[in-house]
Amino acid sequence: MKKLAGIFLLTVYMTSFAELHNLARVPVLLSHFKEHRQQDPELSFWAFIKLHYFDPLVVDDDYQRDRQLPFRDTDCGHVATISYCDRTPAVILPGPPAEPLPEFPLFNEQNKPQFPAFDIFQPPRFS
Numbered sequence: 001m002k003k004l005a006g007i008f009l010l011t012v013y014m015t016s017f018a019e020l021h022n023l024a025r026v027p028v029l030l031s032h033f034k035e036h037r038q039q040d041p042e043l044s045f046w047a048f049i050k051l052h053y054f055d056p057l058v059v060d061d062d063y064q065r066d067r068q069l070p071f072r073d074t075d076c077g078h079v080a081t082i083s084y085c086d087r088t089p090a091v092i093l094p095g096p097p098a099e100p101l102p103e104f105p106l107f108n109e110q111n112k113p114q115f116p117a118f119d120i121f122q123p124p125r126f127s
Contacts, residue, residue: 025070032065 015023033048052069066072 022070025068028068029070032069035062035065 033045036043036048036051052066052072
C-alpha cells in the first residue's frame, strides 16, 4: 500500500509542473518527427527537437502542425505570486569614542586584597 501511495504522490508531483493535456500530445510529436524523417532521412531526434524548440520560430508551410506539438505553447497559464519586501541595509554610523571606564583597584601595591571578603573566594587547591 505504501508503494502505491508513493507512486501516486510522485505522479501528482511530477505532473504538477506540466499541463496534462500536453502529455496527451506526445504521439503528435512522434508522428511529426516521422514526417520530417521522410523528408530528410539523416535528421536525428535531437536535431528535430532543436529545430522545433530551441531555434527561433519559423513560420513555414507546416507551421500549424508545429503548433500542435506538446509543450510548445502555454495554453493554461498559472501565476504564483511571491511578496518580497526589499529592505534597505542598515547603516552603521561610528559612534562617539568609548570613554575609559573608571578603574577600581581591588588590590594594593603589595598585591593584597583591599577587601576582607576576598579571603572567602579563593581558587581550588590540590592537596
